[in-house]
Amino acid sequence: MDPISAALIDKALEGLNQRYLFIAQNIANANTPDYRPVRVEFEGALRAAAARGVDAIDAVEPRVVAEAEDAGPMRLDLELAAAAQTASRYRTLVDLMGRQMALHRSVVSGGRS
Amino acid sequence: MNAVEISRSALDVEWRRLEVSAQNLANINTTRTADGGTYRPMRLLTGPGVSFDAMLGTREFGITPQGVTVLGVEPIADAARRAYEPTHPHADADGFVTYPNVDHAAEMTLMIRASRAYEANLAALSMAQDMYARALDIGRQS
Numbered sequence: 001m002d003p004i005s006a007a008l009i010d011k012a013l014e015g016l017n018q019r020y021l022f023i024a025q026n027i028a029n030a031n032t033p034d035y036r037p038v039r040v041e042f043e044g045a046l047r048a049a050a051a052r053g054v055d056a057i058d059a060v061e062p063r064v065v066a067e068a069e070d071a072g073p074m075r076l077d078l079e080l081a082a083a084a085q086t087a088s089r090y091r092t093l094v095d096l097m098g099r100q101m102a103l104h105r106s107v108v109s110g111g112r113s
Numbered sequence: 114m115n116a117v118e119i120s121r122s123a124l125d126v127e128w129r130r131l132e133v134s135a136q137n138l139a140n141i142n143t144t145r146t147a148d149g150g151t152y153r154p155m156r157l158l159t160g161p162g163v164s165f166d167a168m169l170g171t172r173e174f175g176i177t178p179q180g181v182t183v184l185g186v187e188p189i190a191d192a193a194r195r196a197y198e199p200t201h202p203h204a205d206a207d208g209f210v211t212y213p214n215v216d217h218a219a220e221m222t223l224m225i226r227a228s229r230a231y232e233a234n235l236a237a238l239s240m241a242q243d244m245y246a247r248a249l250d251i252g253r254q255s
């Protein structure tokens with residue numbers, strides 16, 4: 001795997017894990033009065049960093065931002081949908097990582113499994 | 114805290130919220146408690162385990178979400194309901210019996226909200242477990 005995509009997958013997994021934590025926090029506070037849901041953003045920064053190399057990618061930190069004051073009460077169903085989407089993206093990336101590793105293994109072993 | 118622990122804290126909180134509502138409804142006609150007073154309807158007070166401002170910003174502060182915690186159980190601050198029943202053994206000198214002022218409709222809606230939140234957290238918990246289980250497959254010989 002080239003270093004850029006390895007670093008990207010790594011950072012994306014970190015960001016998705018962080019996002020899942022905060023979605024879990026939002027759902028956990030479904031009955032907390034005046035709770036403002038929080039979001040995790042990292043894709044934009046990651047996309048910009050991808051063009052600048054591995055060091056820039058490693059420097060990307062997921063940002064935690066609060067929902068606007070006037071966004072109204074939290075929608076539990078939308079939070080759950082976001083959780084499902086985040087979990088499935090995470091699994092996809094893990095799967096991709098596994099495939100890459102399998103590819104490397106077969107290269108190293110010269111095709112003998 | 115990881116995602117499973119966060120959801121677990123919420124399961125605990127919502128479960129206790131249901132218990133408090135059930136207790137209020139069960140005592141809707143209680144005229145005297147074991148210690149001789151009148152029953153007072155209770156409310157479970159809950160809040161996030163970490164202050165809101167601490168969660169914002171980047172990860173460099175090392176703050177992760179801490180789920181939700183019980184802040185306490187407080188009696189509802191409204192007067193008791195008095196009914197004129199002079200034959201009741203617990204009636205006072207004027208013939209009035211003091212009942213707890215349990216708001217039946219409010220307790221029912223709160224119970225529905227609590228059980229909805231409970232289900233949502235159960236779903237979030239199983240998704241998190243699935244996600245982490247998949248991460249264990251990294252590097253598995255295939």
